[in-house]
Amino acid sequence: MLTFIGLGLYDEKDISCKGLSAIRTADAVFLEYYTSRLMGTDIPSMEALYQKKIHLLSREDVEQHPDPILDAAAVGSVVFLTGGDTMVSTTHADLRIRAAERGIPTQIIHGASISSAVCGLSGLQNYRFGKSCSLPFPHGRWMPTTPVEVIATNLAQNLHTIVYLDIQNTRYMQIPEAIVIIEEIAEKKGIEIPLYVGIARAGSDNPVVLAGGADTLASSDFGPPLHILVVPAELHMMEREFLERFAGLAPSP
Numbered sequence: 001m002l003t004f005i006g007l008g009l010y011d012e013k014d015i016s017c018k019g020l021s022a023i024r025t026a027d028a029v030f031l032e033y034y035t036s037r038l039m040g041t042d043i044p045s046m047e048a049l050y051q052k053k054i055h056l057l058s059r060e061d062v063e064q065h066p067d068p069i070l071d072a073a074a075v076g077s078v079v080f081l082t083g084g085d086t087m088v089s090t091t092h093a094d095l096r097i098r099a100a101e102r103g104i105p106t107q108i109i110h111g112a113s114i115s116s117a118v119c120g121l122s123g124l125q126n127y128r129f130g131k132s133c134s135l136p137f138p139h140g141r142w143m144p145t146t147p148v149e150v151i152a153t154n155l156a157q158n159l160h161t162i163v164y165l166d167i168q169n170t171r172y173m174q175i176p177e178a179i180v181i182i183e184e185i186a187e188k189k190g191i192e193i194p195l196y197v198g199i200a201r202a203g204s205d206n207p208v209v210l211a212g213g214a215d216t217l218a219s220s221d222f223g224p225p226l227h228i229l230v231v232p233a234e235l236h237m238m239e240r241e242f243l244e245r246f247a248g249l250a251p252s253p
């Protein structure tokens with residue numbers, strides 16, 4: 001049996017009771033820590049709560065050499081852990097399909113996801129979101145243009161956009177840096193982005209949520225990662241009021 005478990009958003013205590021008991025009774029525990037991370041904890045604290053040794057997996061382990069995970073799941077009970085919810089903005093559907101091809105039973109135990117936390121913390125209504133995008137770190141002079149194209153397409157259809165920010169080993173893209181990159185590309189393409197919402201440390205006791213223009217957010221201190229950005233479409237009345245009350249948006253004249 002291969003059980004995919006979402007760990008939730010911030011620390012080891014965000015896991016569901018169902019997820020915790022599946023880990024405690026598992027024969028092997030694998031953790032994928034490259035798509036997202038629980039910044040309020042560390043692996044020794046997770047192992048202490050789970051009462052299990054964690055095997056840390058790289059992207060190559062999961063996407064190119066998953067056989068050790070599948071071999072273990074063919075003969076015992078294996079749990080595969082991911083930050084957030086396990087199938088949201090990840091490629092783990094592929095691993096579930098590979099398990100099914102080998103006749104290995106699978107199940108999912110869900111965790112809280114940043115994609116729904118964004119709606120709760122910003123007041124932006126979930127049914128008004130278009131396609132989301134990821135902003136990678138630039139390589140030398142190369143800058144990714146796709147995220148800005150996704151934002152422009154969504155804005156044209158009056159839809160909000162989630163922008164996931166890159167994680168590379170222990171380097172985490174932060175909101176001010178992301179805005180500088182997006183604004184540089186948007187300017188070259190003649191696209192104007194009137195408003196951003198930046199969210200830091202969703203799921204912690206002190207999340208920061210700020211709404212404003214590029215200059216305001218690029219010069220704001222959001223504190224430690226993880227960070228995420230939303231580019232809102234035209235705001236509905238209640239969305240505007242929520243952002244004014246909870247995210248420092250300047251009241252409209």
Ligand SMILES: C[S@@+](CC[C@H](N)C(=O)[O-])C[C@H]1O[C@@H](n2cnc3c(N)ncnc32)[C@H](O)[C@@H]1O
Nearest residue numbers: 036084085088089113114165201202226227228
């Ligand atoms: C590729 S997505 C994976 C989403 C995850 N599977 C989930 O359901 O939450 C990871 C990105 O989401 C954002 N993110 C995840 N957790 C976050 C948190 N607690 N606070 C702010 N941003 C977060 C960061 O931009 C991070 O790089």
